[in-house]
Amino acid sequence: MARRTxxxxxxxxxxxxxxxxxxxxxxxxxxxxxxxTERFYEWLQADTQRTLPEGPSIWICGDCHVGNLGPVVDGDxxxxxxxxxxxxxxxxxxxxDLIRLGLSLASACRxxxxxxxxxxxxxxxxxxxxxxxxxxxxxxxxxxxxxxxxLKRAIGRxxxxxxxxxxxxxKPRIPHGTRFWPLSRQEERAITHALPAxxxxxxxxxxxxxxxxxxxxxxxxxxxxxxxxxxxxxxxxVLLAINDAKGNARLAMLDIKDAPPAAAPRSDGAxxxxxxxxxxxxxxxxxxxxxxxxxxxLRILDRPMVxxxxxxxxxxxxxxxxxxxxxxxxxxxxGWVLGESHARQMSADERKxxxxxxxxxxxxxxDAPSWLWxxxxxxxxxxxxxxxxxxxxxxxxxxxx
Numbered sequence: 001m002a003r004r005t006x007x008x009x010x011x012x013x014x015x016x017x018x019x020x021x022x023x024x025x026x027x028x029x030x031x032x033x034x035x036x037t038e039r040f041y042e043w044l045q046a047d048t049q050r051t052l053p054e055g056p057s058i059w060i061c062g063d064c065h066v067g068n069l070g071p072v073v074d075g076d077x078x079x080x081x082x083x084x085x086x087x088x089x090x091x092x093x094x095x096x097d098l099i100r101l102g103l104s105l106a107s108a109c110r111x112x113x114x115x116x117x118x119x120x121x122x123x124x125x126x127x128x129x130x131x132x133x134x135x136x137x138x139x140x141x142x143x144x145x146x147x148x149x150x151l152k153r154a155i156g157r158x159x160x161x162x163x164x165x166x167x168x169x170x171k172p173r174i175p176h177g178t179r180f181w182p183l184s185r186q187e188e189r190a191i192t193h194a195l196p197a198x199x200x201x202x203x204x205x206x207x208x209x210x211x212x213x214x215x216x217x218x219x220x221x222x223x224x225x226x227x228x229x230x231x232x233x234x235x236x237x238v239l240l241a242i243n244d245a246k247g248n249a250r251l252a253m254l255d256i257k258d259a260p261p262a263a264a265p266r267s268d269g270a271x272x273x274x275x276x277x278x279x280x281x282x283x284x285x286x287x288x289x290x291x292x293x294x295x296x297x298l299r300i301l302d303r304p305m306v307x308x309x310x311x312x313x314x315x316x317x318x319x320x321x322x323x324x325x326x327x328x329x330x331x332x333x334x335g336w337v338l339g340e341s342h343a344r345q346m347s348a349d350e351r352k353x354x355x356x357x358x359x360x361x362x363x364x365x366x367d368a369p370s371w372l373w374x375x376x377x378x379x380x381x382x383x384x385x386x387x388x389x390x391x392x393x394x395x396x397x398x399x400x401x
Contacts, residue, residue: 010184030111032387053357055094058345059286062088062264064097065104071154073313074290082288089283091270122331129335134355141336144329157312172219180222233258259304277304
């Protein structure tokens with residue numbers, strides 16, 4: 001008997017989402033790395049023999065894999081590549097972000113069946129791009145062709161395209177199916193309470209999606225089945241109807257996402273908001289200000305949630321099918337993006353000291369320091385083992401259609 005892929009009632013969601021998450025993580029080793037932040041930090045904390053350089057205590061992404069970086073638009077309409085997912089963000093050691101991104105790039109190389117020499121070069125270029133951000137007069141790393149193409153696509157996208165991508169129409173409703181599920185009555189009431197009609201116009205104005213003279217109403221909302229690591233956690237899509245004084249109407253969408261406790265280790269005495277949604281927003285404003293200013297913390301059903309407007313320019317980087325030269329260029333560029341997000345939080349002295357630590361323990365054969373290369377190799381082996389165990393444990397789910 002075939003298993004249901006959409007729930008008949010909200011209580012059926014958990015089993016369907018768990019099954020879907022396990023299947024997505026089994027698609028490739030890179031998908032497993034992207035969807036399993038907890039394993040990364042379990043590996044990191046269990047490896048007591050390793051000595052990592054300790055950088056200044058700053059906001060770090062905490063889950064810095066390739067899919068969590070991409071084009072983002074700021075309130076002034078400028079589009080740039082930034083960290084775009086901050087669920088795991090904490091004030092911690094910046095070396096953890098560097099290792100996590102290196103692991104993601106190396107696993108993407110493996111999933112693309114690229115030679116091992118490419119992975120070695122990717123780690124080398126990742127570090128080179130990262131350290132450039134800490135120079136006294138940093139020179140940005142040029143975006144590779146794959147990123148330029150993605151940015152060109154992002155800049156050219158419109159609200160109508162975004163709505164059609166998600167809804168397949170321009171009507172003020174969200175179609176239920178495999179992507180969007182009906183809300184329970186309790187969820188409907190909670191969302192309406194969190195986004196009352198009296199506050200919608202002010203919120204839309206603050207987010208830059210409506211002007212003060214326009215009327216904004218909540219047109220529809222649904223449970224959103226999205227992501228991999230977030231599958232199983234509450235997530236909602238909210239559709240807004242915006243009308244101007246001339247009677248012209250358009251739609252906008254909001255993404256409301258659960259803010260779980262972070263698995264990433266934080267620095268001792270780190271002064272972070274206790275509310276997880278407020279932590280995520282504070283991290284976004286430090287690491288990716290263009291995105292953070294479009295986010296708000298709120299509570300729904302007594303859970304911390306993060307609201308953000310969905311912009312048509314916000315896209316994801318997919319590196320799994322890039323050739324070696326493109327992967328090399330991507331590694332250097334993403335290293336720069338990560339380094340810049342870290343460097344803006346440091347003083348000049350902190351940047352100088354951190355760059356000096358990164359330059360230590362250089363290998364005589366490759367540029368990447370031994371601590372970084374060894375950490376990525378060990379993490380990759382750990383996750384490869386976990387990936388195969390995951391496939392073996394859930395083979396019935398993987399083979400089902």
